[in-house]
Amino acid sequence: MGSRNQILEKIKSNKPELLDLPNIDISLFEENLDLIKEFTKKVEVVGGNIVTANSNEDIIHQIEKIFPDSKVKFSNLENTQSFNTINLATLHKPHDLENLDLLVLESKLAVAENGSIWVSDNEIPVRVLPFIVQHLVLVLSAKDIVPYMHQAYDKLSNLDSDFGVFIAGPSKTADIEQSLVIGAHGALSLTIFLKE
Amino acid sequence: MSHSKLASIFNKDEKRVDWHDKALWFVRHKRDKSVHNVKGWEELRNLGHGIKAHMLSNLDNYLIQFEENAKKNGVEVHWAANDEEHNKLIVDILKENNAKKIVKSKSMLTEECHLNPFLEANDIEVIDTDLGERIVQLAKERPSHIVLPAIHKNRHEVDELFQEHLGTKPCDGDPQYLTGEARKHLREKFISADAAITGVNFAIAETGGFVVCTNEGNADMGAHLAPVHIACMGVEKIIPKQEHLGVFLRLLARSATGQPITTYSSHFKKPRKGTKMHIIIVDNGRSEQLSRPDFRASLHCIRCGACMNTCPIYRRSGGHSYDATIPGPIGSILSPGKDLKKYSTLPFASTLCGSCSDVCPVKIDIHSQLYKWRQIITKETPQPFIKKQSMKAMGKIFANPSQFEIVGKIARWSLRNLPKAVINSKPNAWGKARDLPLGPKQSFDEWFKERENEKKS
Incomplete structure (x- = not known):
């Protein structure tokens, strides 16, 4: 227990009188965004690439062109088993994924205002995958883009998951003299396939 | 000092x-x-303010709700009244799990508690994994900025540090090369870590989950590989509901660096299978600050x-x-x-x-x-005596218009006529490393009166 009760008591006696919790009025922010246009613009701002595609086959075909040298690959798209070079069922520990070159995940939610894409335990078979992989590919339907974070959380309230992450672009840092370097600890690149 | x-x-x-x-x-x-x-940015700031103010006014209940939900999620919750208790709790958890090698992502709270020296004194290796924090750790310094920890260092200093500690080649401070080398060096640390420590950006009372934001992906690389994840948070990190993240994630990165959102906004709720997740809730002076009406908004x-x-x-x-x-x-x-x-x-x-x-x-x-x-x-x-006396003297002068006028006249004349050596002499703190402007011939009062007279005529 440690100091639980002592801390709670102190807060209780030191806190101010109860203040109202403000309501979030989403209409204040509404500006009728062209969702695909805004999303595409913001993906570029955060350092991602965006490509359009018709079908999963088309996507796999394009991926093999964009990343001809990748050896270790995994995809959770339907009907793409032949693409996979690893079997996650026989994986002992996540550390063995260190050499993963390419990961393809499907997502059901993206946000136009910041170019971010939600993936969760429902889509990621092993949590470290989208971070440890060299090149991340996310597949998205245009209809799953929402304008702002408010609508994203509205959708997420029905999509319970044990872990989930908004990913916006590849990992990056500017910690050395403020020069932006793409590829810090997570993925070196992010490619998004947008299905109309 | x-x-x-x-x-x-x-x-x-x-x-x-x-x-x-x-x-x-x-x-x-x-x-x-x-x-x-961002349309409605000011309204968004108002919401951020209002939600936090409400949270503080009901903080004890939200903490209880958060603890209850986190426990339901299979997370162990600990409480620390101060830095000492925080550090001891962490070492106990690490010892229980036989953890000797720790990776840590950015957490100003663990800095505040001086966790690193305490772990090292207990024979536990702790590696800061945010690039900027790793740089200051190697330099045996503390972060000089909460978002850009190594902003005070130039690329050549980083180059030299990495040559000395990571065995890199001299590169004239090439950030691309240095970041690549840090990535390799820290990957090894992530892979071999026994436990990961992260901070918490937001903890949600309603769900018992918490959110950690990074651009580098270091918090996730640590937390998803190590068998133990310890997240440390100050009591004020609580927000009531998940929907409030919509407000704060829109505000945070834009205010910090101008990015629309950080690369990774990771929502942790339950530990992954076969691993443990701990949350340490820390007071360390925050409840005291809560008692001060003039200053509680700092929380x-x-x-x-x-x-x-x-x-x-x-x-x-x-x-x-x-x-x-x-x-x-x-x-x-x-x-x-x-x-x-x-x-x-x-x-x-x-x-x-x-x-x-x-x-x-x-x-x-x-x-x-x-x-x-x-x-x-x-x-x-x-x-200081001089400050006290000069404040008193100035108070008297400012209270008396005719004295103020005379002193102003002398000051303006002095700035125009006295040699620089006198004006910038030691007792004048305003003249330190700074040239004072030439004294104008008129005071504002004189100028204003003259102007009014001209208008009339």
Whole structure:
């Protein structure tokens, strides 16, 4: 227990009188965004690439062109088993994924205002995958883009998951003299396939 | 040492000060560009303020709700009244799990608690994994900025540090090469870590989950590989509901760096199979700050660093001049609440221009609080004799218009006629490293009266 009760008591006696919790009025922010246009613009701002595609086959075909040298690959798209070079069922520990070159995940939610894409335990078979992989590919339907974070959380309230992450672009840092370097600890690149 | 003394050390390297000033102003500029594109930005700030103020007014109940839900999620919850208890709890968890090698992502709280030296004293290796924090760790320094920990270092210093500690080749400070080498070096650390420690950006009472934001992906690389994840949070990190993340995630990165959102906003709720997740809830002076009506809004802070980037004093004096875990304007209103004597000079490290309050995403009245701390400090801590006497004298002069006029005349004449050696002599603090303007012939009062007379005629 440690100091639980002592801390709670102190807060209780030191806190101010109860203040109202403000309501979030989403209409204040509404500006009728062209969702695909805004999303595409913001993906570029955060350092991602965006490509359009018709079908999963088309996507796999394009991926093999964009990343001809990748050896270790995994995809959770339907009907793409032949693409996979690893079997996650026989994986002992996540550390063995260190050499993963390419990961393809499907997502059901993206946000136009910041170019971010939600993936969760429902889509990621092993949590470290989208971070440890060299090149991340996310597949998205245009209809799953929402304008702002408010609508994203509205959708997420029905999509319970044990872990989930908004990913916006590849990992990056500017910690050395403020020069932006793409590829810090997570993925070196992010490619998004947008299905109309 | 006082802020001004420490600042004068930083100011010895003029080129570095200029670079530091411009680099941070550029970040402030990126913030402006980014927030001006958000419709309803001011309403968003109002919401951020209102949600945090409400949270503080019901904090004990939200903490209880958070604990209950986190436990349901299979997370162990611990409470620490102070830094000592926080550090001890962590070492106990690590020992229980036989953990000897730890990776840590950015957490200003663990800095505040001086966790690293405590772990090292217990024979536990702790590696800071945020690139900027790794740089200052190798240099045996502390972060000088809460978002850009190594902003005070130039690329050549990083080059030399990496050559010495990571065995890199000399590269004339090439950031691309150095970051690549750090990636390799830290991957090894991630793979072999026994436990991962992260901070917490937001903890949600309603779900028992918490959110950690990074650009580098280091928090996730640590937490998803190690068998034990310990997340450390101050009591004020609580937000009531998940939907409030919509407000705070829109505010945070835009205010910090001008990005629309950080690369990774990771939502942790349950530990992954076969692993353990711990949350440590820390008070360490926060409940005390909550008791001070004039200063409790400082607990709204979401640690974006915007007040530092905009502050004319911070940009020219460097983060280390504050000698505190959180530097800059927000640090200067938090620190005196912890140790009034030690931090008595910080609220004076400000021009009270108010720019910090203008950019604060949760509308903390930072500059008013700086002013209020000054009132308390002047009463409760001894002030230099010269300052006290000159303040008294000035108070008298300002209260008497005819005296004020005479003194003004003398001052204007002196600035025009006395030699520079006299004007910039030691007793005049305003003449230190600064040329004073030439004294105008007229006072404002004289100019104004003349103008009014001309109008009439």
